[in-house]
Amino acid sequence: MGRRPIVVRAAVLVAAALATLFAVPAASANPVPGGLDGSSSAALRLPPAGQVYVALGDSYTSSPLTGPIAGPPPGCLRSLNNYPHLVAGRTGAQLTDVSCSGAQTRDFAAPQTVQGGQNPPQYDALGRGTQLVTVGIGGNDIGFGEIVKACVSPTPFGTPCRDRFTAGGTDQLAARVDEVSDRLDDVLDEVHDRAPAARVLIVGYPSVLPAEGPGCYPVVPYTAGDVAYLRGVLTDLNTTIAEAAADGDATYVDTATPTVGHDVCALPGQRWIEGLVPTAPAAPVHPNALGAEAMSRAVLATLGVPAAA
Numbered sequence: 001m002g003r004r005p006i007v008v009r010a011a012v013l014v015a016a017a018l019a020t021l022f023a024v025p026a027a028s029a030n031p032v033p034g035g036l037d038g039s040s041s042a043a044l045r046l047p048p049a050g051q052v053y054v055a056l057g058d059s060y061t062s063s064p065l066t067g068p069i070a071g072p073p074p075g076c077l078r079s080l081n082n083y084p085h086l087v088a089g090r091t092g093a094q095l096t097d098v099s100c101s102g103a104q105t106r107d108f109a110a111p112q113t114v115q116g117g118q119n120p121p122q123y124d125a126l127g128r129g130t131q132l133v134t135v136g137i138g139g140n141d142i143g144f145g146e147i148v149k150a151c152v153s154p155t156p157f158g159t160p161c162r163d164r165f166t167a168g169g170t171d172q173l174a175a176r177v178d179e180v181s182d183r184l185d186d187v188l189d190e191v192h193d194r195a196p197a198a199r200v201l202i203v204g205y206p207s208v209l210p211a212e213g214p215g216c217y218p219v220v221p222y223t224a225g226d227v228a229y230l231r232g233v234l235t236d237l238n239t240t241i242a243e244a245a246a247d248g249d250a251t252y253v254d255t256a257t258p259t260v261g262h263d264v265c266a267l268p269g270q271r272w273i274e275g276l277v278p279t280a281p282a283a284p285v286h287p288n289a290l291g292a293e294a295m296s297r298a299v300l301a302t303l304g305v306p307a308a309a
Helices: 004-021 083-091 144-150 160-165 172-194 224-247 289-303
Strands: 052-057 094-097 112-114 117-119 132-136 199-203 251-253
Touching: 052 083, 083 094, 083 132, 083 289, 132 172, 144 160, 160 224, 172 199, 172 224, 199 224, 199 289, 224 251, 251 289
Parallel strands: 052 094, 052 132, 132 199, 199 251
Antiparallel strands: 112 117
C-alpha cells in the first residue's frame, strides 16, 4: 500500500479537532537567543505564597484534553493540569485561569465564542490586586491551525508548504510573525495598565518539531524541506515573543530549549508534544501532560522557584 492513504487518513482524523482548537471566534521550535528578556535579576525574586495569579493564553496554555476541564465554557478545553494550575499548585498562588483554545490576541479584549458559550474578555480577569500574570499567545495570530493542515503532504518530496506560503515572492508566515510583534506590544501595555503591580511573564512555544534533521515522514507527514521551513517560523515567533518581553517590561519564559528532543517525532513516552494523531491524551500538535509539566517547570524556574524534591 502506498503512503498517500496513510497521510489522507491522518489529515481526516485531525481536522475535526483542529477546527475547534484553532477556530476563529464567531462574531466577535527551538532555542531563542539568550538575554532578550532581561530576566537574570528578576528570576531571583521568589513569588509570595498566596499571590494573586492570572493566566491568559491560547490552547498551549489551556492544554486541551490532558485532564479534567477546569471550568466553563467547555469549548475552551482548559485543563486542570495545564501549566498555570501546576504553577499555582507549586507556589500556593490563587489562580484565575482564563486561557482558551483558539484564542488570538484580539480575544483578550473581546468575548470569544466557543462551544458551550463565550469566554469573557481575558483582560477582565486582571485587576490592581493581581500580582503575577502569565501570557501565552501569538500562535493562532499567525495561523497555527491553518499551517498544521495545509502543510500535510501526500509525498515526502519537495517543499509544498513553503511554496504555498511564499507564492508571489512574499513569505506570508514571516509577515504574520512581524504583525504579531505590534500586537504583543499592545497586549503587554494593556496588562500593565490593568495590573500595574503584577510581575508579567510571557511564555514562548515549545519545540514542536525536531531541532534538527528531516522530521519523521509519514508519521508526521511534512517533507524534510518543509520541516526546516516551519522550524524557522517557530524560531522566529519565539524570538519575536522574547523581544516583546524585553521591550514591554516582562520576562520571557523559554519553553523551547527544555523541550528539545521531546517533539512530535520523539517516541511515545519521550514525546511531550503530540503529533497529528496523538498517542497520549492531548489535542493534535499540542503538549500532552508531560509537555504541560515541562512548561510549568520552565515557568517555575523563571520565577526562581526551586525544583521539587
